[in-house]
Amino acid sequence: MTQFKTPGWRPIMKLTQRPRRNRTTEALRQMVAETELRASQLVLPLFLVDGKDQQQAISTMPGIYRLSPDLTLKLIEKAVALGVKSFDLFPALPESKKDKYGTESLNPNGLMPTTLKMIRDKFPDVTLITDVALDPYSSDGHDGVVENGKILNDETVELLAKMSLVHARAGADIVSPSDMMDGRVGAIREALDNEGFTNTGILSYSVKYASCFYGPFREALDSAPKFGDKKTYQMDYRNTREALREIDLDVAEGADMVMVKPALSYLDVIAKVKAHTNLPVAAYNVSGEYSLIKAGHKAGIMDETRGMVETLYSIRRAGADVIFTYFALDMAQWLRDNRN
Template identity: 60%
Template sequence: MPLYNLTNRPRRLRRTSALRAMVQETQLTVNDLIYPVFVMEGENLKQEIVSMPDCYRYSLDLLIKEVKEAYDLGIKAIALFPLVTDDKKDNEGTESYNPNGLVQRTIKAIKAEVPEITIITDVALDPYSPFGHDGIVVDGEILNDETVAVLAKMAVSQAQAGADMVAPSDMMDGRIGVIREALDEEGFTHVGIIAYSAKYASAYYGPFRDALESAPKFGDKKTYQMDIANSREAITEVELDIAEGADMVMVKPALAYLDIIRQVRDYTNIPVVAYNVSGEYAMIKAAAEKGWIDEKKIVLETLTSMKRAGSDLILTYFAKQVALMLK
């Protein structure tokens, strides 16, 4: 006999797998996943990123095959990131809006082969800059307004190539409004904007910078990316981006910023995106390689936590793996 009368027994609803499924509050589905992919020049090239096991840079011909596989698994969207050769880099980022540039050619090729998939493009200067910064550099300072003018050109060029959504990741002030106006003026009112609104100056980005060889050549990114200690500022950034025309807002990174995802979710009804970044991916992969964790269970638990915190969509390098598990 119990020491006291238990009227409420929460374990009743945990007794069987069927009951647990019936009352599950948060469900992760393949529709929640955005697959980030890396493209490089060349043919028949597939290079593993050392700090991101099982992630690769692909030449365009092989990337198309990878995108087809992802789409066949039910993944509806990719986020495209280019490895730009050094000879194409300059301080003004002119290659970023070259109609025959790597990103533009990649968009066209993917749309020709997998027209139904949603292509999301990165809008930032760091892949195109010899300095590895997200803006034009003068005397060690990252210029804001001059950079925004280039970002608008980049976004229009990507839209002309067939991008469905552009995703400014640069954290320059006012860029969402300028990009929205530029897209609309060119007739691309249907092209959406995913704003990297709450993007923190995080140490979790290291493997990504390895992938694109885009680490800053001097200083850091703290004059434009957010202070890791701030939360109220995230709502300010989100509020400004929505007012300027953002269709979705993003929190990056995700795992150490679940509280920010929750605050943003409570603030707005537009879709909230979480970026499960390269450092989060690499830590799981490293621990799994050591045999310290069950990779599949940890991946599902981690992504579910991001959904539970309030994200609608998740950019994750685990997208294909998760799609297979859910399938």
């Protein structure tokens, strides 16, 4: 052993506990790792557009596209081969199909239900999750019905329940209300049960904050609000006790899983929600978080792959059982390549 001496004072090291022993080799680090992440815990969001052979780039989300149903099927096939078997669907509609009440959301022959049926026919064993909110269908760009500049809660809930039925009839395994209206989980559960969809799950966006990290997503769906913001229904980023109240209400109304969104700025909230409920906890690694890593890599600030891995493991470590992420395919590939 190399003798290393420095002049003057030297510490007397009589250690019985040396945590570094458990970090000596890669095999040892793998053996004692506390947090596990599997491809099956990842959900890939999908942006849908009408037509055939349509692949539309999203300028603020490099590598992510709006896809027509035929290309969506090809992407799902690739994902399933990597072990990703859960998908969250979002429709991108032209303005001509949008109106004040989001009428297109109830069209049984619309883009969402038609695509659901196509996926279900080809991939009967995947988990299909559908977004339930009015903003992709609304000419106002809000998650609810707007009247005199205000978002109406109860009228919106009625539409969300009906939209959930359209999705369930088309083959959705889980409907996922992302609107943050009061009472919508109970109304959706009642509507589903009354039509016999007792096995259709509800993954509620119970804790969705009014965040600046949603910008690229709103470009993807062209769903930015036409006026104001969403602070009267999405949560204030300063609050955590309110998050637990929202969780309790949704659990009482029949939620099967709960969501915290965004993820990275709210890891503390994920941890508190995990400790507070016995339901599975999902977290959404949102578009802005994805795009920051892409931009950081492009600028030479950070390595994209390492940023992705560290980010997703941090969300898992905080307590998320399920992670919605645009990195799902890349992460699944990394997990496959790096499993020991």
